[in-house]
Amino acid sequence: xxxxxxxxxxxxxxxxxxxxxxxxxxxxxxxxxxxxxxxxxxxxxxxxxxxxxxxxxxxxxxxxxxxxxxxxxxxxxxxxxxxxxxxxxxxxxxxxxxxxxxxxxxxxxxxxxxxxxxxxxxxxxxxxxxxxxxxxxxxxxxxxxxxxxxxxxxxxxxxxxxxxxxxxxxxxxxxxxxxxxxxxxxxxxxxxxxxxx
Numbered sequence: 171x172x173x174x175x176x177x178x179x180x181x182x183x184x185x186x187x188x189x190x191x192x193x194x195x196x197x198x199x200x201x202x203x204x205x206x207x208x209x210x211x212x213x214x215x216x217x218x219x220x221x222x223x224x225x226x227x228x229x230x231x232x233x234x235x236x237x238x239x240x241x242x243x244x245x246x247x248x249x250x251x252x253x254x255x256x257x258x259x260x261x262x263x264x265x266x267x268x269x270x271x272x273x274x275x276x277x278x279x280x281x282x283x284x285x286x287x288x289x290x291x292x293x294x295x296x297x298x299x300x301x302x303x304x305x306x307x308x309x310x311x312x313x314x315x316x317x318x319x320x321x322x323x324x325x326x327x328x329x330x331x332x333x334x335x336x337x338x339x340x341x342x343x344x345x346x347x348x349x350x351x352x353x354x355x356x357x358x359x360x361x362x363x364x365x366x367x
Contacts, residue, residue, distance in 0.1 A: 198251045198264035201297060208317035209295060209309040215268055218246035222345040225274065225285065229330070242272040242287045245345065251298075259353055261338050265298040289313075296331070296340070304328050306339050336360060 202210040212218075226240030247255070251265035261267075273288030294310045295318055308327045309318035321327060328339075336343040337356045343364070349357055 196258075197262050198248070198254055200248055200250050201264060201266055204317055208319055209297065211311055211316055211318050212248070212266070215246065215270075215293075218248055218268060219252040221245040221247055221267070221348060224344065229334075239274055239285055241291060242274055242285075244270045244272065246270075255348070256351055259351060261298050261340060263298055263300050265296075267296040267340065269294050269296065294318075294327075304332055304339065306331070336363075 200212075204210060222245045224243045226234055227243055228240070246268050248266040248268075251262065251267075254260075254262045254265070270293045271291045273291055274285040275288040276283075276285050278286055290313045292310065292312050294308050296306060296308055298306045303323070306328065307323060308321045308325070310321060311318035331339040331341070335341050336359070337352055342348060342352060342356070343360055349360060352360075
């Protein structure tokens with residue numbers, strides 16, 4: 171009877187371990203908040219995984235001025251959330267995606283054509299959490315801030331991401347390097363959207 175009892179115990183331990191691993195895959199517990207509910211700005215933002223960038227991107231019909239192209243927008247994802255995304259194909263609870271807005275400049279150093287990044291102007295973090303009605307919200311901060319303030323709900327950022335984000339409220343259509351990790355139906359939809367009409 172002892173070998174059977176031992177085997178049963180091992181099976182139970184294995185089941186608990188697998189359940190814990192599955193639970194971890196469903197969320198990332200990295201974000202920290204102060205007593206006022208502000209998001210503590212992570213100190214390692216510069217080490218986050220690069221997703222994509224744009225220059226002068228806008229959502230209106232305003233014409234693009236090549237002489238004054240606007241700001242560089244750089245998007246990065248928190249590394250643990252990125253690892254969970256690779257494992258699951260989902261942006262799990264606790265995912266943080268940072269968007270930094272940098273100025274643009276030309277005729278700097280050896281540059282004689284085009285534009286390079288200038289200083290950081292401001293930033294925001296897209297935070298996924300099922301406690302929100304739509305599953306996510308945004309926190310904004312300026313250079314040097316230690317905390318990021320939550321944008322009051324409802325807000326235009328959430329509505330825009332719900333309406334135009336190609337997958338789960340995220341603008342994955344602009345991040346080609348991660349397309350292969352998205353669900354197949356989303357990949358097919360993106361291919362159709364981006365094919366010449």
